[in-house]
Amino acid sequence: IKTIGVLTSGGDAPGMNAAIRAVVRRGLSSGLNVKGIYKGYNGLLNEEIVDMTARDVSDTIERGGTILYTARCAEFRTPEGQQRGAEICKKHGIDGLVVIGGDGSFAGAQKLANLGINTIGVPGTIDLDIACTEYTIGFDTAVNTAMEAIDKVRDTSTSHERCSIIEVMGRNAGYLAMWCGIANGAEDVLIPEKYDYDEQKLINNIIASRKAGKKHHIIVNAEGIGHSEAMARRIEAATGIETRATILGHMQRGGNPTCKDRVYASMMGALAVDLLVAGKSCRVVGYRHGEFMDFDINEALAMQKDVSPYMWEVCNSLSHNYNKK
Ligand code: ATP
Numbered sequence: 001i002k003t004i005g006v007l008t009s010g011g012d013a014p015g016m017n018a019a020i021r022a023v024v025r026r027g028l029s030s031g032l033n034v035k036g037i038y039k040g041y042n043g044l045l046n047e048e049i050v051d052m053t054a055r056d057v058s059d060t061i062e063r064g065g066t067i068l069y070t071a072r073c074a075e076f077r078t079p080e081g082q083q084r085g086a087e088i089c090k091k092h093g094i095d096g097l098v099v100i101g102g103d104g105s106f107a108g109a110q111k112l113a114n115l116g117i118n119t120i121g122v123p124g125t126i127d128l129d130i131a132c133t134e135y136t137i138g139f140d141t142a143v144n145t146a147m148e149a150i151d152k153v154r155d156t157s158t159s160h161e162r163c164s165i166i167e168v169m170g171r172n173a174g175y176l177a178m179w180c181g182i183a184n185g186a187e188d189v190l191i192p193e194k195y196d197y198d199e200q201k202l203i204n205n206i207i208a209s210r211k212a213g214k215k216h217h218i219i220v221n222a223e224g225i226g227h228s229e230a231m232a233r234r235i236e237a238a239t240g241i242e243t244r245a246t247i248l249g250h251m252q253r254g255g256n257p258t259c260k261d262r263v264y265a266s267m268m269g270a271l272a273v274d275l276l277v278a279g280k281s282c283r284v285v286g287y288r289h290g291e292f293m294d295f296d297i298n299e300a301l302a303m304q305k306d307v308s309p310y311m312w313e314v315c316n317s318l319s320h321n322y323n324k325k
Contacts, residue, residue, distance in 0.1 A: 001279070014261055015264070024036070037049050041081075049094075098122060099119060106284055106301060120280070123136040131305035145255055160242065163236075173193070174222040177189055177220045192224030275294055
């Protein structure tokens, strides 16, 4: 293997730059040429491909977003698009490719691997929704950003004796919501994986906690459940307690990565290069039980992920809930 490429695909996540930097510098120090591919598979198909030097990734480890930009690409879902992608890699001498993204991006990488391009996936998503790994690049930064924002909403919620519904990201996964639920001491946490949502129970809990003298009521709602604004209107109508919804949105995807995201992303980027150097392909990097490791992409994509029942149970038992689920 002589030349490798690196791209970021799907949603951006803080720490992606640390992974790109690690791929570039580990690649160069392993004697490889490294090419950066802009805008995910879109940029590959448009041949937005540049040579990367060690200097090109200077001053990037501390920055959020991705210096290579990211995109979604419908054409790459087709066999023709994948074939063209493989041919473009070959034309540019790219015999190994590191794809930083989520499950969708790995599915694309798997197709390229079948077409003779050695590919390695690196999990980059704030949602933590990749089954083979306990860590994904960006989750730590995003959960800290959401936690700090919820602390701020809580202050004003207490002053006004309000009920606050705060919607955090996570797509169909509830990890951000559950972690914030624990970290922010929320009164109620709603996540799609444990969807036993009973609005009357929620309303009874709000009324009971207000009677017990609580000044605020924080409900962390996962994006996968959504409808926070309508929920707030219904709760206010049923309880008579002023209720506001705050949807944190894309702010959770930005910002300087935490130390953990910088270090873990660097380790994963370096491991991806080491796997290519060792002649591996169709692998995805993961982190489990304190170790960085790799899995077959096909097996990784077939794995199912669920929130830890124990963590969920603890999350609920620590909230001062008057009518425990
Ligand atoms: P995130 O979780 O942040 O959204 P993701 O990688 O899962 O990340 P997707 O939009 O699902 O995001 O996938 C990113 C890109 O990967 C798609 O736009 C498409 O180009 C490619 N891709 C997704 N699924 C496939 C597939 N089954 N075959 C080939 N390419 C795919």
